[in-house]
Amino acid sequence: MAKKAVPVKKNETLTLTFEDLTHEGNGVAKVNGYPLFVPYGLPGEKALVKVVKANKNFGFGKILEVKQASAERVEAPCNVYYKCGGCQLQHMSYSLQLEMKRNQVKNVMRKIAHMDHVPVHPTLGMADPWRYRNKVQIPVGEKEGAIITGFYQKRSHRIIDDMDTCVIQDEVNDRMVEAVRRIASQLGISAYDESTHRGVLRHIMVRTGRETKDTMIVLITRTENLPHQDELIQALTETYPHVKSIIHNVNKEKTNVIFGKKSKIIWGDAYIYDTIGDIRFAISAKSFYQVNPPQTKVLYEKALEYAKLSSSDVVIDAYCGIGTISLFLAQQAKKVYGIEVVPEAISDAKRNAELNGITNVEFVVGEAEKVMPWWKAQGLRPDVIIVDPPRKGCDEAFLKAMIEMEPKRIVYVSCNPSTLARDLNILDAGGYETKEVQPVDMFPQTNHVECVAVLQREVSN
Numbered sequence: 001m002a003k004k005a006v007p008v009k010k011n012e013t014l015t016l017t018f019e020d021l022t023h024e025g026n027g028v029a030k031v032n033g034y035p036l037f038v039p040y041g042l043p044g045e046k047a048l049v050k051v052v053k054a055n056k057n058f059g060f061g062k063i064l065e066v067k068q069a070s071a072e073r074v075e076a077p078c079n080v081y082y083k084c085g086g087c088q089l090q091h092m093s094y095s096l097q098l099e100m101k102r103n104q105v106k107n108v109m110r111k112i113a114h115m116d117h118v119p120v121h122p123t124l125g126m127a128d129p130w131r132y133r134n135k136v137q138i139p140v141g142e143k144e145g146a147i148i149t150g151f152y153q154k155r156s157h158r159i160i161d162d163m164d165t166c167v168i169q170d171e172v173n174d175r176m177v178e179a180v181r182r183i184a185s186q187l188g189i190s191a192y193d194e195s196t197h198r199g200v201l202r203h204i205m206v207r208t209g210r211e212t213k214d215t216m217i218v219l220i221t222r223t224e225n226l227p228h229q230d231e232l233i234q235a236l237t238e239t240y241p242h243v244k245s246i247i248h249n250v251n252k253e254k255t256n257v258i259f260g261k262k263s264k265i266i267w268g269d270a271y272i273y274d275t276i277g278d279i280r281f282a283i284s285a286k287s288f289y290q291v292n293p294p295q296t297k298v299l300y301e302k303a304l305e306y307a308k309l310s311s312s313d314v315v316i317d318a319y320c321g322i323g324t325i326s327l328f329l330a331q332q333a334k335k336v337y338g339i340e341v342v343p344e345a346i347s348d349a350k351r352n353a354e355l356n357g358i359t360n361v362e363f364v365v366g367e368a369e370k371v372m373p374w375w376k377a378q379g380l381r382p383d384v385i386i387v388d389p390p391r392k393g394c395d396e397a398f399l400k401a402m403i404e405m406e407p408k409r410i411v412y413v414s415c416n417p418s419t420l421a422r423d424l425n426i427l428d429a430g431g432y433e434t435k436e437v438q439p440v441d442m443f444p445q446t447n448h449v450e451c452v453a454v455l456q457r458e459v460s461n
Helices: 096-112 171-187 229-238 292-305 324-330 343-355 368-377 397-404 417-429
Strands: 015-017 028-029 034-038 046-054 059-068 135-143 148-150 201-208 217-221 245-252 263-266 270-275 280-284 316-318 335-340 360-363 383-385 409-414 432-440 450-457
Touching: 015 028, 015 059, 034 046, 059 368, 096 417, 096 432, 135 171, 148 171, 171 201, 171 217, 171 229, 201 360, 217 368, 217 450, 229 245, 270 292, 280 324, 280 335, 280 343, 292 324, 292 383, 292 432, 292 450, 316 324, 316 368, 316 397, 324 343, 335 343, 343 360, 360 383, 368 383, 368 397, 397 417, 409 417, 417 450
Parallel strands: 034 059, 217 245, 316 335, 316 383, 335 360, 383 409
Antiparallel strands: 015 046, 028 034, 046 059, 135 148, 135 201, 201 217, 245 263, 270 280, 409 450, 432 450
């Protein structure tokens, strides 16, 4: 059989109409059935497109001119949106973003989980989908003798030096980055140069309590000493009274990893505080704490609703982190057991339980697939298991351990719809039927989507 010829060539220009969106938010246009993926294209739009790559089964293009715009196209409020790549969807109306994210979940439920019948509800979005991020980590560079800060340009390590704000960051974070940059420049503190592995200031990290407005500044340097430390601290703390903590982290390595192993408090406290719902959290420089607390509350309330807890229920929270979901569950359950492989996270979880006077939780360090069979051997029988794994999803040994514990319900919180769908298949084979899936928009303006799924154990007659 003759090979089917690719109907487009590199550098060719075509007028195309976009039919669909990929899960990354790229427009999809077809030439004789051959798909071209084009950033910033929206369904229904007609555009002049240049082919930049033509593979055997699909190609990539870029828009030269939008000839007929979609009603869903909006002006991106960020002046570096098309350079940065941190956000992918600012050119798209928020209602279309939410619809795209729901469709992404529906597609994997159909193609990977083979569960067309399971309801996937409309995505729960934000009333104001801007300025939601409570944490920024920003690289530092130098231009014409002055310190600059900005995210890297797409697929590069070149700092965008005309970036003075980030429209998905809390405005306090923006102001703090600007203040550190300005004061450090005035004091003559040099920026790190990754090509020569010289200079001092590598990154600035700022964390802000959404409810409290407490702020922590972390200064990451190549050097053991932070030059002009006292003057820098004085300038920051006298001008900005909401700064509660300044941490100096040392990273001497030639690496892309932001944090080094050594940190010390150079001013204020080791923690700042924030609240989600009725729960108060102590947050350290390295704590894992959700970057969008209002939507975290929406996500956890849905997880609680799906858990259907009574005051006699025992719950296991696998991948419990700093105890965020565990402490919400403990308000309704008889007992909650949290497991997490990171020892520092368990220390934070115990501190947060104490901070809130919650005594019906127990946190242990370990791998869930090893801890859970041991618990089962001790006679622990959970009514509900909550799982919130990293992007790679659940280990098969863990899914097996969960099935063998025979909880009535499993609530699966996921940041990756594809691995969620894969794991739902395995749980289905183990006797757990997926009842419904709720997408939640934790990261507006980006292509990421979080979901909560609820599974019920099928009881044989």
